Amino acid sequence: MGIRTTKWSRLSRLGGLAVGIAGEAAGVAGGVVRQGRDAAVDRFHRNTAERLTAALGQMKGLPQKVGQILSMLDAVLPEDQRHTYREVLGRLQAHADPLPWAELEATVVSDLGAPLGARFAELDPTPVASASIGQVHRGRLHDGRDVAVKVQYPGVKEALHADLEQVELLVRSLGAVVPKTDVKPLVDDVVATFLEELDYRHEARVQADCHVRWSHDPAIVIPEVVPSHSAARILTTTWLDGDDIGSAEQAAQVLKDRWGAAMWRFTWTSITTHGWVHGDPHPGNLRFLSDGRLGILDFGASADLPPRLSDGLARAAALARHPEESDDALLGHVLGAVGLPRDLSAEVARPWAGFSRLLFEPMRTPGFRFSEDYVRALMVEIQDAKTAAAKTALWRGIPTPTTQGTVVLMRTAIGQAAVLARLDAAVDG
Numbered sequence: 001m002g003i004r005t006t007k008w009s010r011l012s013r014l015g016g017l018a019v020g021i022a023g024e025a026a027g028v029a030g031g032v033v034r035q036g037r038d039a040a041v042d043r044f045h046r047n048t049a050e051r052l053t054a055a056l057g058q059m060k061g062l063p064q065k066v067g068q069i070l071s072m073l074d075a076v077l078p079e080d081q082r083h084t085y086r087e088v089l090g091r092l093q094a095h096a097d098p099l100p101w102a103e104l105e106a107t108v109v110s111d112l113g114a115p116l117g118a119r120f121a122e123l124d125p126t127p128v129a130s131a132s133i134g135q136v137h138r139g140r141l142h143d144g145r146d147v148a149v150k151v152q153y154p155g156v157k158e159a160l161h162a163d164l165e166q167v168e169l170l171v172r173s174l175g176a177v178v179p180k181t182d183v184k185p186l187v188d189d190v191v192a193t194f195l196e197e198l199d200y201r202h203e204a205r206v207q208a209d210c211h212v213r214w215s216h217d218p219a220i221v222i223p224e225v226v227p228s229h230s231a232a233r234i235l236t237t238t239w240l241d242g243d244d245i246g247s248a249e250q251a252a253q254v255l256k257d258r259w260g261a262a263m264w265r266f267t268w269t270s271i272t273t274h275g276w277v278h279g280d281p282h283p284g285n286l287r288f289l290s291d292g293r294l295g296i297l298d299f300g301a302s303a304d305l306p307p308r309l310s311d312g313l314a315r316a317a318a319l320a321r322h323p324e325e326s327d328d329a330l331l332g333h334v335l336g337a338v339g340l341p342r343d344l345s346a347e348v349a350r351p352w353a354g355f356s357r358l359l360f361e362p363m364r365t366p367g368f369r370f371s372e373d374y375v376r377a378l379m380v381e382i383q384d385a386k387t388a389a390a391k392t393a394l395w396r397g398i399p400t401p402t403t404q405g406t407v408v409l410m411r412t413a414i415g416q417a418a419v420l421a422r423l424d425a426a427v428d429g
Contacts (some may be wrong), residue, residue: 001059006013010332011114011190015017029385031241038277042156048261049383050094067266068351088418088420090311090354092113096236098127098130098135099130099153099154101125101126101137103154104135104151104153105125106154107151107154107233107234108123108149108151108234109150110233111231111232111233111234112229112234113244119141119229120140120141120142120149121139121140121141121142121380122139122140122141122143123137123138123139123140123149123349124137124138124139125137128148129284130282133152133153133197133198133300134150134151134152134153134156134233135150135151135153136149136150136151137149137151139236141226141229145226145239146236146238146239147226147229147236147237147238148223148234148236148237148238148239148240148245149229149234149235150200150234150236150237150293151233152198152200152233152234156198157198162223166352184360196300196301196303197280197300197301198300199232200231200232200233200234200235200301201230201231201232202300203298203299203300203302204225204227204230204235205237206226206299206302207222207223207235207237207299208224208227210222210296210299211223211224211225213274214266214357217262217265217266218291218293218297219258219261219262219265219293220262220265220293220294220296221240221264221287221289221293221294221295221296222295222296223237223238223240223295224236224238228237240251240287240297241287241289241297242287242288242289242295243287243288243289243290244283244284244287245283245284245286245288245419245422247288247422248288249422249423251288252308253424254292255288255292256331256423256425257422257423257426257427258292258293258294259292259294259423259425260370260420260423260425260426260427261427261428262292262293262294263281263294263359263416263419263420263425264287264362264416264420264425266296267281267416268317270308271305271310271313271314272313272314272317272407273307273314274310275304275306275307275309275310276302276303276304276305277302277303277305277405277408277412278296278299278302278412279301279302279303279408279411279412280299280300280301280415281412281415281419282415282418282419283296283419283422283425284298285297286419287383300428301408303405303408304405304407305404305409306404306405308336308337309338309350309404309405309406309409310381311335311337312333312334312336312337312338313333313334313337313409314338314359316330316333316334316337316356317363318429319333320360320363320364321363321364321429323364327353327357328353330356330357330360331349331352331353331356333354334351334355334359335352339406340352343426346387347388350388350427351381351384351385351388352385354385355378355382355384355385356379356380357380358374358377358378359375359378359413362427362429363429366425366428366429367428368426368428369424369425369426370417370420370421370423370425370426370427371424372421372423374417374421375417375418375421378413378414378417379414381416382410382413386410388412
């Protein structure tokens with residue numbers, strides 16, 4: 001059966017979600033007696049989180065991907081309700097409602113060109129994880145290797161076309177949850193990269209390259225791709241055990257700092273040395289090993305960065321490690337990297353200066369420890385910078401960032417900071 005792909009079936013669910021959330025938000029704001037208001041607000045946020053999880057988890061595809069982004073960025077959620085959304089929406093990161101194996105088996109057989117028994121010694125029909133465009137099953141090859149087999153949902157490409165026209169409804173419903181935060185740029189970023197994630201062959205090439213590139217780093221583990229068992233809608237890699245973010249949060253701080261340092265090094269070495277970025281660093285794509293190593297999964301949303309962006313950020317990072325250097329010099333490198341002129345008006349330059357300062361603050365501050373306050377501040381500066389540049393482009397003819405990769409870089413910066421804040425991790429440069 002696969003995924004429901006008709007515009008009407010997808011629209012009806014998104015529309016019902018948006019109307020339900022907006023209606024309950026209005027009721028809480030205007031129709032609740034004062035003495036019962038706190039309880040009503042609590043119920044509203046709990047019900048909203050449950051509705052989002054139920055609807056997005058069943059729909060697959062783009063709407064669920066948007067929900068995963070929101071669950072990753074819980075620092076922007078209402079402070080007194082953050083635990084509720086983290087608990088409920090967090091299910092979308094790796095535990096979305098799976099499809100029955102009967103709906104996926106034909107895809108595996110067709111794409112691999114052989115019966116299951118010819119390819120796998122074992123393949124568990126119960127998934128170990130399910131996400132927005134596919135789900136993962138544990139298997140074993142005939143040579144004895146344990147593997148993870150990611151299978152793309154049938155019909156997900158067709159469903160995307162219906163979702164692209166209707167996702168604005170979902171954006172409006174999320175606005176009722178975080179009324180002081182503009183979530184539309186996040187949604188736009190997801191839409192822009194979603195098509196790339198559907199190309200499992202491309203993802204296999206990227207992951208294979210990263211496995212080789214990082215094989216000599218003792219703190220980072222990237223599963224090896226098995227090319228003979230991968231295809232357009234199938235990606236098979238070696239199996240990696242490890243804890244999820246919930247368990248990692250309960251670990252000793254020394255371990256959390258090791259995981260954080262590994263993640264920080266992986267991200268910034270990739271950007272400044274390899275001209276590449278992992279564009280989806282949400283907790284579901286990470287495994288936290290008990291010996292302090294960090295496992296990194298899911299390379300579908302990665303992006304190659306043009307030399308202007310990666311080289312410019314490398315120069316900015318080198319400058320940031322010398323605190324005596326001025327903020328103006330740092331800003332100049334960032335503006336050049338993203339393709340903005342360096343003689344911006346004060347109105348436009350101010351938020352970009354704030355973004356630049358915050359982005360590189362961990363490099364300027366020995367033992368910098370990430371926090372939810374830092375994530376919120378970084379999000380605000382990113383939104384203000386993008387908004388200021390866009391408004392000026394429309395009204396005064398000054399361009400917005402022109403360097404490809406700028407948007408995914410910003411999303412990566414927020415996502416990484418959100419994970420490191422949950423670990424309360426400290427890094428050194």
